[in-house]
Amino acid sequence: MAIDFKNFLNVVPHVTAVRKPVLIRGRHGVGKSQVVYQFAGSIDRPVVERRASQMTEGDLVGLPSTDGNTTSFNPPDWFKTACDQPVVLFLDEVDRATIEVRQGIFELTDSRKLNGHHLHPDTLIFAAVNGGEHGEQYQVGEMDPAELDRWTVFDVEPTVEDWLTWANENVSSIIWDFINQNRNHLEHEGDFEPNKVYPSRRSWHRFDECISQAELNRPDVDTSVMFHLASGFIGFEGAVAFNDFLSNYEKIVTVEDILVEGKVELTKDFGINDHNSLVEKMEAEDIFSEVLPKEQIQNLANYFITLPSEVAMKFWTVLGSGLNENTIAFHQSNTEDGAVSSYLVKMMTGKSEPETEEV
Numbered sequence: 001m002a003i004d005f006k007n008f009l010n011v012v013p014h015v016t017a018v019r020k021p022v023l024i025r026g027r028h029g030v031g032k033s034q035v036v037y038q039f040a041g042s043i044d045r046p047v048v049e050r051r052a053s054q055m056t057e058g059d060l061v062g063l064p065s066t067d068g069n070t071t072s073f074n075p076p077d078w079f080k081t082a083c084d085q086p087v088v089l090f091l092d093e094v095d096r097a098t099i100e101v102r103q104g105i106f107e108l109t110d111s112r113k114l115n116g117h118h119l120h121p122d123t124l125i126f127a128a129v130n131g132g133e134h135g136e137q138y139q140v141g142e143m144d145p146a147e148l149d150r151w152t153v154f155d156v157e158p159t160v161e162d163w164l165t166w167a168n169e170n171v172s173s174i175i176w177d178f179i180n181q182n183r184n185h186l187e188h189e190g191d192f193e194p195n196k197v198y199p200s201r202r203s204w205h206r207f208d209e210c211i212s213q214a215e216l217n218r219p220d221v222d223t224s225v226m227f228h229l230a231s232g233f234i235g236f237e238g239a240v241a242f243n244d245f246l247s248n249y250e251k252i253v254t255v256e257d258i259l260v261e262g263k264v265e266l267t268k269d270f271g272i273n274d275h276n277s278l279v280e281k282m283e284a285e286d287i288f289s290e291v292l293p294k295e296q297i298q299n300l301a302n303y304f305i306t307l308p309s310e311v312a313m314k315f316w317t318v319l320g321s322g323l324n325e326n327t328i329a330f331h332q333s334n335t336e337d338g339a340v341s342s343y344l345v346k347m348m349t350g351k352s353e354p355e356t357e358e359v
Helices: 005-016 032-042 057-061 077-084 099-111 132-137 160-167 173-181 201-213 223-234 236-247 255-259 272-284 294-304 309-320 324-331 340-349
Strands: 022-025 047-051 063-067 070-074 088-092 124-129 152-155
Touching: 005 022, 005 032, 005 152, 005 160, 022 032, 032 047, 032 088, 032 124, 047 077, 057 099, 099 124, 160 173, 160 201, 160 272, 173 201, 173 236, 173 272, 201 223, 223 236, 255 272, 255 294, 272 309, 294 324, 294 340, 309 324, 309 340, 324 340
Parallel strands: 022 124, 022 152, 047 088, 088 124
Antiparallel strands: 063 070
16 A cells, blocks of 8 residues: 655654664655655754665675785775764665675665674664566566565655645745646656656656756746756646646736735636635645734635635635634634624535524
8 A cells, every 4th residue: 555755754753763674665756765865854864875776796795804814894984884873874776786785785674784784773774666566667676575574665655745745845936836736747647658758756846956047937938948948857748738837827826915915806717726726825835834914814814705615614724724823813804795703604504694592
């Protein structure tokens, strides 16, 4: 059964607490490496990363030295670091490594040592592979039962929300908005045609790095330049959709338009999906984590009573996940079309006002 990144980050500390090695399996470009670094950052642990696919036996066990009539192996620098201090030891592409290297990793995952050199007691072992359910699409070696038995295996299938949460602080708002409103373009599902460029979470990030460095992450760019750049990173279909999106980007309503400017009229032609995207952007920007000024609470209240009930409930849930002061102030707000509390009652009960008992 697959697990998304949010649940993975909640579960994996129980595995690392007993110092068991963790194997992450999943499709290319979904962020397996990123989630390892994210976990390491959460526990303030440096990452020592090695590509197992590029290693030989000597890269793993080190080089020999002699002392009289005996020979011993000196560990390579990365392994000595993992033995001398607590780190997250990250072995990427293990299923693309040679059989000899993978046999050496057996001892490392099973006994936490190699050639008599023991890992630091607090060093944690992670690995990432493309095998598992999607293995037939990749040129990787199968991992037999004895090899898998030495790992705690997680098949990851991150959600779009996983990426949007991460991307909120790591990609341009123009790409965040596009993916939020065109989720089918985040990554390719299904089989891959040979030599065809497809989008992935990684390729969107790489595309953003390119256009951000060139200061092209804005709607008024030369569409032909943007189309050719996008095609190289995310493929033809994604490039067409992204260019179409850019042509209408100035019409997109931002969180600031509602929260700060109070321009609720900009949403008069919105459908449910449009409202939902805007509320999700509010959630991603975490606007309710700080006490909002009275004027901004009023602007949100004016917007709230225009929402379809499905989106209004989502908005209320997002609001409730923030500071209680905002929730109280919002609940007490009044608008030209009525009180927020009355709208909530009508939305939840179907009645305009709460019933009162006769005395």
